[in-house]
Amino acid sequence: MTPNHVAIIGAGFSGLVLALSLQKQSVSCTIYEAHSASLDIGAIMLSPNVLRILDAIGIYQQIRPRSFQFQILHFCTDPPVDTFEFGNRDRYGYDALRIYRYHLIDVLVATVKEKGISIEYGKKLTRVVSWSETEVSWEFDDGTTDRAAYLVGADGSEVLIGKQKRAAELDREGWNQLMNDKQRCVDFLRQGPEDFPALVQGAVFHIPLDKINLWPFYMPMLFPPSAGQGVNQAFEDVYTYALVSSQSQSQDLKSARKVWQHGRQERVDRILALNSQIDARRMPKSHDSGPPELDQEPFDVEWLYGADFEDMVRNWLSRVVKG
Numbered sequence: 001m002t003p004n005h006v007a008i009i010g011a012g013f014s015g016l017v018l019a020l021s022l023q024k025q026s027v028s029c030t031i032y033e034a035h036s037a038s039l040d041i042g043a044i045m046l047s048p049n050v051l052r053i054l055d056a057i058g059i060y061q062q063i064r065p066r067s068f069q070f071q072i073l074h075f076c077t078d079p080p081v082d083t084f085e086f087g088n089r090d091r092y093g094y095d096a097l098r099i100y101r102y103h104l105i106d107v108l109v110a111t112v113k114e115k116g117i118s119i120e121y122g123k124k125l126t127r128v129v130s131w132s133e134t135e136v137s138w139e140f141d142d143g144t145t146d147r148a149a150y151l152v153g154a155d156g157s158e159v160l161i162g163k164q165k166r167a168a169e170l171d172r173e174g175w176n177q178l179m180n181d182k183q184r185c186v187d188f189l190r191q192g193p194e195d196f197p198a199l200v201q202g203a204v205f206h207i208p209l210d211k212i213n214l215w216p217f218y219m220p221m222l223f224p225p226s227a228g229q230g231v232n233q234a235f236e237d238v239y240t241y242a243l244v245s246s247q248s249q250s251q252d253l254k255s256a257r258k259v260w261q262h263g264r265q266e267r268v269d270r271i272l273a274l275n276s277q278i279d280a281r282r283m284p285k286s287h288d289s290g291p292p293e294l295d296q297e298p299f300d301v302e303w304l305y306g307a308d309f310e311d312m313v314r315n316w317l318s319r320v321v322k323g
C-alpha cells in the first residue's frame with residue numbers, strides 16, 4: 001500500500017469519476033465493485049458544470065460524439081408549462097448532453113483502465129474491520145480483507161456506508177397490492193423517523209395522498225438535489241472531494257473535509273432553492289385553475305453552470321487556513 005492510497009467502494013459513476021479525479025491529482029487508488037460490471041441502464045442529462053469536470057479528466061471529448069446535444073428543456077403540456085436552460089456553449093462553454101448510461105460507463109471504465117487504475121470486480125465490502133488516523137481495513141463477502149489509508153464509499157443507492165430504508169421482499173401479487181395502497185407507502189416512509197436527519201423527517205411529515213405517483217422500480221432509490229442536477233451533483237462532489245483531499249495534505253485533513261462538506265452543502269441548498277422556484281412556477285395556482293401562464297423569465301443558473309471548481313476549492317481551503 002502506497003502512503004495516502006485511497007480505496008473506492010463502487011464502480012458506478014461516482015467511483016469511476018472519483019478515481020480519475022484523484023489520478024489527475026497524482027493520488028493513487030483502487031476501485032472495488034460488488035458486481036461483475038457497473039450498472040448501465042437508462043440515460044442521463046449532463047449540464048455544463050459537470051461537462052467542465054469531465055473535460056478536465058479527459059472524458060468530455062470522448063462522450064460528445066456519442067451523445068445528443070441540446071440547450072433548452074421544454075416541459076410540454078398544452079399550452080406548454082415551462083422551459084429550462086440546461087446548457088449553452090456561448091454562455092457556459094458547453095451545451096447540455098443527453099447520453100445513454102452505457103456509453104458513459106464504457107468511456108469511464110476504458111479511461112480508468114488506460115490510466116492504470118485497478119478495478120476489482122466481484123468484491124463486495126461487508127464491514128469495516130478497523131480504522132485509525134493512518135489506516136482503515138475492511139472485509140469483503142468472500143472473506144478476504146484489505147487495507148488503505150482512506151476508504152471512500154461510492155456505493156450509491158445501496159448505501160452500506162450510511163443509512164437507508166429497505167422494504168420487505170414482495171412477489172408480483174404483493175407489488176400489485178402495493179401499487180393500489182398509497183397509505184401503506186406513506187406509513188412505510190414515516191417509520192423510524194429518529195434514524196433520519198431533520199430534512200428527511202420534514203419531507204415525510206406531510207404527504208398528501210392525491211399528490212403521490214408510485215414508481216414501481218425494483219431498485220433502491222435516493223432522491224438527490226433536483227433542478228436536473230441528480231447525477232451531476234455526484235460528479236461535483238467527487239471532483240471537489242479529490243481536489244480538497246489532495247490539496248490539504250499538509251493541513252488538517254479532517255477540518256478540510258468539514259469545509260468541503262460545508263461548501264458542497266451551500267451549493268446543494270442553492271439547488272434546492274432553485275428547484276423550489278421552478279416548482280412554484282410550474283404548479284397550478286389551484287386544483288382547477290389549469291397550468292399557469294408561461295413565464296419566460298430565465299432562471300439564474302450562471303452560479304450553477306459557470307462554476308470554477310479549482311477556484312471554489314481554493315476558497316474553501318482558505319477557510320481552513322484561517323481557522
Ligand SMILES: Cc1cc2nc3c(=O)[nH]c(=O)nc-3n(C[C@H](O)[C@H](O)[C@H](O)COP(=O)(O)OP(=O)(O)OC[C@H]3O[C@@H](n4cnc5c(N)ncnc54)[C@H](O)[C@@H]3O)c2cc1C
Nearest residue numbers: 010011012013014033034044124125155156157158230231
Ligand atoms: C431508475 C433510476 C433512474 C435514474 N435516472 C436518473 C436520471 O435520469 N438523471 C440523473 O441525473 N440521475 C438519475 N438517477 C440517479 C443516478 O442513477 C444516480 O445519481 C447515480 O447512479 C449515482 O451514481 P453512484 O456511482 O453514486 O451510485 P450507483 O450508480 O448506485 O453505483 C454504486 C456502485 O457501488 C456498488 N456497490 C454498492 N455497494 C457495494 C459494496 N458493499 N461493495 C462494493 N461495491 C458496492 C454498486 O454495485 C454500484 O456499481 C436514476 C436512478 C435510478 C435508480
